[in-house]
Amino acid sequence: MNTKLSLVAILLAGAMVTGCSDDDSETIYICEDGSEASSPELCPVTEPSDPTDPVEPPAVDGPFVHAGRTIIDGAFYSATSPSNEYDPLRDWENTMPAGYKEMRNASYPWGTTVYDSADNGEELWMGTISNGWCVWPYQNIGMPIELTTYESETTGCSVPGTTGTPSQIFIYNFRTGAKEVIHEGMLTSGGPQFTEAFEPINNTYGFRAAGTVGDLVFVAGHYKSGVDANQGRLRLFVFNAKERSFVGYRDIVGDTTRRFRTLEHADGTTGFYTIVGAETGMTQTGDGPTQLLRWVGTQDDPFAGGTIKDVENPLNTTGWSKVSTQLDNEETPGGVQYGMIGDWRQFTHSDGTERLIMSASAHPFVYKEGKRNDKYKESVILISDPIPAAGYSASEQLTFREVFGMDQYDPDTKGRWGAKWGTSAINDGFMYFGTYHQGTDAAYKHFAKADPELFTDLTGLDAHDYSVIDANKEAGHKTFMINEWRATSIFRIDLKNIDAVSAGDTSKVELLYGYETMQVNDGNGWKAMPNKLGQKPIHGEAGMGNPGNVYSWTSIAKDGKLFWGFFDAFSGLHDLLFEAYAGEYMLFDGIVFQNPEWKNQMANNPAMWMYDYAKTEMDANGLAEEFIPGGDLLMIEADGSARKLTTNGFGNECSNGIRNVVDIDDKLYFGTSTWCNVGPTSGLEFYQYEPSLDK
Numbered sequence: 001m002n003t004k005l006s007l008v009a010i011l012l013a014g015a016m017v018t019g020c021s022d023d024d025s026e027t028i029y030i031c032e033d034g035s036e037a038s039s040p041e042l043c044p045v046t047e048p049s050d051p052t053d054p055v056e057p058p059a060v061d062g063p064f065v066h067a068g069r070t071i072i073d074g075a076f077y078s079a080t081s082p083s084n085e086y087d088p089l090r091d092w093e094n095t096m097p098a099g100y101k102e103m104r105n106a107s108y109p110w111g112t113t114v115y116d117s118a119d120n121g122e123e124l125w126m127g128t129i130s131n132g133w134c135v136w137p138y139q140n141i142g143m144p145i146e147l148t149t150y151e152s153e154t155t156g157c158s159v160p161g162t163t164g165t166p167s168q169i170f171i172y173n174f175r176t177g178a179k180e181v182i183h184e185g186m187l188t189s190g191g192p193q194f195t196e197a198f199e200p201i202n203n204t205y206g207f208r209a210a211g212t213v214g215d216l217v218f219v220a221g222h223y224k225s226g227v228d229a230n231q232g233r234l235r236l237f238v239f240n241a242k243e244r245s246f247v248g249y250r251d252i253v254g255d256t257t258r259r260f261r262t263l264e265h266a267d268g269t270t271g272f273y274t275i276v277g278a279e280t281g282m283t284q285t286g287d288g289p290t291q292l293l294r295w296v297g298t299q300d301d302p303f304a305g306g307t308i309k310d311v312e313n314p315l316n317t318t319g320w321s322k323v324s325t326q327l328d329n330e331e332t333p334g335g336v337q338y339g340m341i342g343d344w345r346q347f348t349h350s351d352g353t354e355r356l357i358m359s360a361s362a363h364p365f366v367y368k369e370g371k372r373n374d375k376y377k378e379s380v381i382l383i384s385d386p387i388p389a390a391g392y393s394a395s396e397q398l399t400f401r402e403v404f405g406m407d408q409y410d411p412d413t414k415g416r417w418g419a420k421w422g423t424s425a426i427n428d429g430f431m432y433f434g435t436y437h438q439g440t441d442a443a444y445k446h447f448a449k450a451d452p453e454l455f456t457d458l459t460g461l462d463a464h465d466y467s468v469i470d471a472n473k474e475a476g477h478k479t480f481m482i483n484e485w486r487a488t489s490i491f492r493i494d495l496k497n498i499d500a501v502s503a504g505d506t507s508k509v510e511l512l513y514g515y516e517t518m519q520v521n522d523g524n525g526w527k528a529m530p531n532k533l534g535q536k537p538i539h540g541e542a543g544m545g546n547p548g549n550v551y552s553w554t555s556i557a558k559d560g561k562l563f564w565g566f567f568d569a570f571s572g573l574h575d576l577l578f579e580a581y582a583g584e585y586m587l588f589d590g591i592v593f594q595n596p597e598w599k600n601q602m603a604n605n606p607a608m609w610m611y612d613y614a615k616t617e618m619d620a621n622g623l624a625e626e627f628i629p630g631g632d633l634l635m636i637e638a639d640g641s642a643r644k645l646t647t648n649g650f651g652n653e654c655s656n657g658i659r660n661v662v663d664i665d666d667k668l669y670f671g672t673s674t675w676c677n678v679g680p681t682s683g684l685e686f687y688q689y690e691p692s693l694d695k
Contacts, residue, residue, distance in 0.1 A: 058653075058681060062633070062646035063694035067174050067669055070128075070683035071181065074103035074165075079151040079158045080584055080592050086165055088181045103156070104683025105130040105165045109671035111210035112660045113260070115217055115241040122664045124172040125241065126671075127207020127219045128684065131162045133572050133656070133675035140439030141569065142466075142481070142606025143576075146595045149585035152575050154654060154676040160589035166198070167206045169219055169237070174664060174686070182239070182246075190246030197237060197249040204235055205282060211260020213272040214299050215242040220257050220274070222282045232256070232288035233311060234276065236318070238302050250303055250310045250318040255279045255288035256340050263346050263387060266354065271295070271391035274320075275327075277340025278363055281438075286364030290338050292324035292398045294391065307394070323392035326399055327360075338377045339363040339420075342436065346387070347426040350495045353386035357431060358400070359421030366417045367450040378417045380405040381424070381433055383498060403493070403502045404509055406435075411529040412520045414454070415484050418446030422488065422552035427562040428638060431498065434490045434552025439569055440606070442550075443484040454523050478609045483526055485610065487543025488552045488566065489514030492640055511535045512640040514542045539641045545621040547614040549632060554658045558668060562636040563645075563689070565658025565670065571629040571649070572656055572675030573611050577602055629653035633670060645694070650687045659684075 060066050073088035077100050084103070092102060111127035134157035137143035149158040171180040184191035198204065204221040211218050216238055223235035232255035238247040254276030263271050272295040280286040297304045297319025310316035329335020339361035349355045363376035381403040388396040410416035422436030437443070448455040452463035459480045460473020469477075490512045493501055497508040514537045517528040543549035543566075551567035582598040595601075602608070618627045630649030634642040649655030654676035661670050668689040676682035 061651035064687040067686040067688040070106040075100040076103040107132040113210040129206035130165045150580040150582035152580040194246040232284040255284040266389040275341040279340045290327040324398035356384035358382040361420040362417040414450040415443030415447040418442035423555040425555040427557035437486040437550045483519035567657030631657040
């Protein structure tokens with residue numbers, strides 16, 4: 001089997017395929033009483049416990065209050081069962097069938113925004129992605145494809161189960177506890193149009209960004225065009241939040257967008273913007289533009305005007321105009337192109353002007369087949385020139401300078417371009433920023449593109465097909481994985497020194513947490529090379545000593561306090577590697593393969609290698625008690641050191657990361673990602689920071 005295929009590509013293909021197994025064997029289900037049946041409906045029925053019985057929630061860890069969990073949206077029988085049910089509108093708490101478990105598919109609060117309603121107060125509008133963790137172990141940490149179907153007490157994953165479950169858009173009110181799923185029946189107008197835009201479900205894979213301007217809420221989803229499924233497309237959904245209506249949608253060219261933001265202009269006006277960027281994370285080809293776009297529509301007609309056209313129907317305007325060329329330089333001879341902008345925000349420079357700080361990821365085309373193309377940039381932090389008085393326009397476009405690049409920190413020229421810049425923040429006169437490493441989809445796979453021959457020599461893997469393995473090279477493969485793995489590093493720059501750093505004085509960059517040396521192999525063996533800053537981390541090792549903290553994912557500064565949240569790549573592996581059953585697998589709905597070797601595969605695969613490595617490292621770092629499931633949230637103090645607020649997902653081991661944060665009613669609500677989709681602790685959550693508990 002060719003495991004070079006992206007799992008997301010398999011998911012999207014699998015969503016459109018149904019059928020039966022090509023052999024004569026019949027799927028056998030093990031009932032709760034141990035008997036066997038050909039389908040779950042034929043199992044002996046046991047009366048369910050009272051579904052209204054309250055479940056004792058886990059004790060909250062840290063200075064937080066549990067603020068909400070996503071809804072039960074389905075009933076789970078088994079990972080390979082055709083009888084699993086999904087219906088986000090059903091009252092599952094009172095209608096759960098006997099023998100089934102509650103299921104919460106919403107796993108990431110991917111795109112969040114706040115709308116201040118005159119009737120309901122401040123509301124959270126949220127786009128989600130479903131079952132995100134089900135993709136991660138295969139795509140980002142080398143789990144065999146045969147183990148993509150698995151289940152435990154808290155998780156049930158399969159390829160068809162993931163692709164067959166749509167992502168959703170929600171409205172939450174934390175004061176009342178109300179949760180609404182947006183659907184045709186609850187919309188005051190535009191319901192049929194919303195259903196049309198939302199279907200087929202596999203065409204919009206996750207809602208990654210959301211933003212509010214006036215009474216309008218924009219939500220952007222990755223859209224898989226029927227014409228070219230790998231061409232980057234973004235579907236922009238627009239709602240009138242006041243009227244609870246769906247206004248319409250447009251499709252634009254773009255691989256991804258991570259943020260909508262309202263910028264303050266010097267003349268007293270505001271502008272609503274987004275940045276689309278080039279990436280390949282959702283199986284795109286990576287040739288999308290990286291551009292700053294400004295909304296030029298109106299509250300009454302959000303799609304009026306603009307230079308960006310609807311790709312499905314070019315006669316339709318979208319209401320958005322391009323107000324940058326420097327990011328992609330498509331119109332500049334000899335220009336360069338940057339990758340997606342992961343995070344960007346407005347701040348006041350030490351000279352009093354308003355600027356943008358932007359974290360640009362490496363462009364997907366930096367290397368192709370071992371050849372470097374200098375037209376495309378590696379990951380770099382950017383700072384804009386002063387925002388024009390009336391905001392950005394075709395005549396006064398975004399211009400910027402590079403501040404600090406990954407190539408000024410990591411000495412590994414072959415692998416480092418897979419590293420991204422993650423979240424950034426401004427607090428008390430300092431700019432903070434951290435790195436983002438997507439497991440094996442970072443340095444590991446990028447090394448293979450930069451030097452395919454050396455990659456094969458070191459790992460025994462075909463650089464184009466990871467399923468072709470030389471068993472004699474397993475030890476080398478393991479060493480390669482460990483040496484190319486990176487946890488997140490955190491930096492800061494005094495705002496007064498940004499211009500000096502941009503001019504090349506990296507001595508004014510502070511490495512708060514990171515690597516003093518990194519293992520590098522240029523074809524002459526592995527060598528420990530010092531970081532290119534020539535600095536020892538001031539406060540500790542990368543990831544705060546936890547190799548699982550690979551994303552600097554979420555940050556916010558409020559009232560002089562800087563919060564910093566991570567994603568922990570190993571949280572779900574405690575369950576998957578040691579508790580889950582993976583004796584059969586499905587790549588397409590209705591086609592179930594037996595896997596008698598699953599226990600051996602589970603005990604010896606790249607995910608287990610990295611798990612053992614992380615455990616050993618944390619033992620050595622005196623953090624053995626923290627090698628447990630659950631994401632970390634810290635507060636960075638004035639001297640740059642970090643104080644741990646929670647290291648176990650706020651007390652819920654299912655919460656493996658802090659994905660987003662919103663400020664509602666002058667309170668901070670942190671939204672979690674999760675590896676659990678089954679049972680009472682599953683699904684994304686929100687936790688409110690309570691200052692009175694922070695002592």
